[in-house]
Amino acid sequence: GQNIDQPTEMTATEGAIVQINCTYQTSGFNGLFWYQQHAGEAPTFLSYNVLDGLEEKGRFSSFLSRSKGYSYLLLKELQMKDSASYLCAVLDSNYQLIWGAGTKLIIKP
Amino acid sequence: GAVVSQHPSWVICKSGTSVKIECRSLDFQATTMFWYRQFPKQSLMLMATSNEGSKATYEQGVEKDKFLINHASLTLSTLTVTSAHPEDSSFYICSAPYSREGLEQYFGPGTRLTVT
Numbered sequence: 001g002q003n004i005d006q007p008t009e010m011t012a013t014e015g016a017i018v019q020i021n022c023t024y025q026t027s028g029f030n031g032l033f034w035y036q037q038h039a040g041e042a043p044t045f046l047s048y049n050v051l052d053g054l055e056e057k058g059r060f061s062s063f064l065s066r067s068k069g070y071s072y073l074l075l076k077e078l079q080m081k082d083s084a085s086y087l088c089a090v091l092d093s094n095y096q097l098i099w100g101a102g103t104k105l106i107i108k109p
Numbered sequence: 110g111a112v113v114s115q116h117p118s119w120v121i122c123k124s125g126t127s128v129k130i131e132c133r134s135l136d137f138q139a140t141t142m143f144w145y146r147q148f149p150k151q152s153l154m155l156m157a158t159s160n161e162g163s164k165a166t167y168e169q170g171v172e173k174d175k176f177l178i179n180h181a182s183l184t185l186s187t188l189t190v191t192s193a194h195p196e197d198s199s200f201y202i203c204s205a206p207y208s209r210e211g212l213e214q215y216f217g218p219g220t221r222l223t224v225t
Contacts, residue, residue: 033214040200040219040221041218041219042202042204042216042217042218042219043153043202043216044216045214045215087152087153096155097143097155097214099152099153099154099155100152101151101152102152
């Protein structure tokens with residue numbers, strides 16, 4: 001079956017760095033997405049990786065290793081507004097998005 | 110970026126009634142739209158894929174006669190929850206891919222449905 005694993009919850013301090021990991025086992029791979037979802041709101045797009053390596057976009061970076069079925073989202077200089085759930089999703093061979101359960105990130109002052 | 114709207118944002122209805130939710134792509138055409146349901150503290154669950162001009166494709170376990178989907182134009186898909194029950198109370202979200210491969214899938218703001 002298809003499976004995406006990410007930690008349920010993480011806590012970090014304002015101004016610090018946090019890394020959210022995601023491992024996946026899917027039928028085919030056409031890219032991995034990270035989305036941010038604040039409580040009661042729809043997800044918003046953060047990043048897309050289809051090749052191995054690190055993609056940097058401001059305070060957020062996303063890394064992919066296809067051979068290991070592994071990705072991480074790195075958040076730097078954490079701000080209180082970064083408190084949200086972070087969803088990892090993989091586009092499988094049928095171009096269907098397979099979603100992880102999300103990681104709730106709690107930022108403390 | 111591309112914009113997807115949903116209407117209504119929230120709705121309260123009585124058990125046994127039907128509710129229609131609209132999903133519109135405002136500045137691009139979407140031959141495909143996706144409908145998700147999200148229960149509290151859970152991840153998105155794909156309900157169905159809406160295809161313009163043809164029948165929707167439903168995920169396993171989703172009743173097609175209960176969740177009616179109509180994709181009448183390249184910018185509008187509707188989800189009708191028929192004979193709603195309290196267990197249908199959830200957050201319904203639509204999304205539309207901005208390219209054939211589904212890259213940068215844009216989400217509507219969601220509709221909070223409460224069935225009393």
